[in-house]
Amino acid sequence: MAEIDGKRLLAGLHKLRSFGASGSGVVRQTFSDPDMAARRWLCDELTLAGLVASIDGVGNVVGRSQNPGPALIIGSHSDTQPNGGWLDGAMGVMYAIEIARALREDPATAHLAVDAVAWSDEEGTYTTFLGSNSFVGDLTDSMLQDANAEGETVAEAIERVGLTGTPRQRLDLGRHVAYLEPHIEQGPHLEDAGLRVGVVTSIVGIRSMRVTFVGEQNHAGSTPMARRKDAGAALFAYAVTLRERLAEVAGPVSVWNIGNARLLPGGESIIPGRAEMVIQFRDPSERVLDAMEAAVVAVATAMNDDGPVEVTVVPQRQPVAPADMDPELRGHLAAAAEQRVPAEWVDMPSAAVHDAMVISHHLPCAMLFIPSIGGVSHDFSEDSTELDIVTGCQVVADASFSILNEQRLSIG
Ligand code: HGY
Ligand code: MN
Numbered sequence: 001m002a003e004i005d006g007k008r009l010l011a012g013l014h015k016l017r018s019f020g021a022s023g024s025g026v027v028r029q030t031f032s033d034p035d036m037a038a039r040r041w042l043c044d045e046l047t048l049a050g051l052v053a054s055i056d057g058v059g060n061v062v063g064r065s066q067n068p069g070p071a072l073i074i075g076s077h078s079d080t081q082p083n084g085g086w087l088d089g090a091m092g093v094m095y096a097i098e099i100a101r102a103l104r105e106d107p108a109t110a111h112l113a114v115d116a117v118a119w120s121d122e123e124g125t126y127t128t129f130l131g132s133n134s135f136v137g138d139l140t141d142s143m144l145q146d147a148n149a150e151g152e153t154v155a156e157a158i159e160r161v162g163l164t165g166t167p168r169q170r171l172d173l174g175r176h177v178a179y180l181e182p183h184i185e186q187g188p189h190l191e192d193a194g195l196r197v198g199v200v201t202s203i204v205g206i207r208s209m210r211v212t213f214v215g216e217q218n219h220a221g222s223t224p225m226a227r228r229k230d231a232g233a234a235l236f237a238y239a240v241t242l243r244e245r246l247a248e249v250a251g252p253v254s255v256w257n258i259g260n261a262r263l264l265p266g267g268e269s270i271i272p273g274r275a276e277m278v279i280q281f282r283d284p285s286e287r288v289l290d291a292m293e294a295a296v297v298a299v300a301t302a303m304n305d306d307g308p309v310e311v312t313v314v315p316q317r318q319p320v321a322p323a324d325m326d327p328e329l330r331g332h333l334a335a336a337a338e339q340r341v342p343a344e345w346v347d348m349p350s351a352a353v354h355d356a357m358v359i360s361h362h363l364p365c366a367m368l369f370i371p372s373i374g375g376v377s378h379d380f381s382e383d384s385t386e387l388d389i390v391t392g393c394q395v396v397a398d399a400s401f402s403i404l405n406e407q408r409l410s411i412g
């Protein structure tokens, strides 16, 4: 089996961390200067790894092995949340580069084809899984009109960073046989159980809805309470009622979160005439997601019936359905984990969403997790041990070898 170079992997991760570094975390949102600088650096790294590398028309960085297929695609995303951790996405990208290098450096595996990717906008700064949706041909024109919090659309951002007209890389079913996405768990389960590796069974579905409240802006002192149409008061009342309703329809692992709540104009002496929030919810079952979405709408309808504030609900992002990982690929990851960390691995679901959900509609996919310290992610303090980072990469490298070997044997 090709042995990965742990020191080289960690050095690359710390270099990638430097693009948008902020304390112990990273601020590298899609199409920002740090994001594009990181993508250019990744292009160079992929080239050094012997791959033919380019940034495509939506910002994906794709390194294509010069070996003929069958080819494995390995990777993740290189963009981050506004308050991102240094490993979320980045680790899978650097695993891909290290594995491509290690297989190429070992004469016994130098003939194998591993393509490496860093997807664009996994974190939804602009739209839903921009890079992986584009790669599989599911990017719609309306998604190109989705915008970030500042109102810049995907199309405008692509123009701004100079990618307009650049070809978009696409899945090649005549070459690509599987996609592996290594990732940190972003939750507490592996650490709580004292385990080193998670082999992902399935990934939750996710939906988000924007709820808007329109009342009347007025003076916070001279307007009698009984005559107010307070959009802010309506938002808070809605949020409390909604949590109760969601708890009634939720499944055992359902989660929900209120984000981007705003009172407008927001001064303490002004009754807010407008308020808005985004409610995001996730569950492994479409039926439960449907029930949760119905609750979001029902609470708004009841509030409209009572008045005095008008409440509207619209989808914030395209929903993403739950996705199962490929059993055969999982078997390769499980066998490699059992070899490297016997009895210290487990099959587990993913409560975070990933590009593998999008790819899995077109190509067999699998994911490997390593533990997150304290189960923390989407926070500057996100971290994992160096041992777990390096071990995870070796397990994925071993599985990559066995998957491609099996493919070549089956082709004959
Ligand atoms: O939110 C998520 O699950 C992912 O980290 N973007
Ligand atoms: Mn991620």
Ligand code: MN
Pocket: 081, 088, 123, 378
């Ligand atoms: Mn994330």
